[in-house]
Amino acid sequence: DPLVAHLASVVIGCAAMTTLTDSESPRECRMREDGDVPESRNRKKQVFTPPPEKAPAKAIHGGRWVAPVMLTCFIVGLLWLVVFYLAGSEIPLMRDLNNWNILVGMGLIAIGFVVSTQWR
16 A cells, blocks of 8 residues: 555655665655665765964963052951951041941952952
8 A cells, every 4th residue: 555655654764765766756665675774875074174273372461560469458458447347436537437447448358359350
């Protein structure tokens, strides 16, 4: 029955079918007698050629000033906060700034973090 053969070829996917001859329509597939799957032809693969190597990038250093400025900002900001909490009411400048001392200390620490991004 041609309908059954067509359905079988669709379900099987013509995996174990023979190749078509010129007289057959493309929708018809015949089962091979031995039931083996035919081996596909090998395609010639292009030889992989790696991309050309880029010239090594010149190392850009942040300079010798980065580490000292970063550490100074961290330490001064931390000391500013510690001194404010321990003796802020007795130091005239800190007493005038009141709670803005927290912003000064955190600002110095934040500047230290911004400077640290320049460290290579």
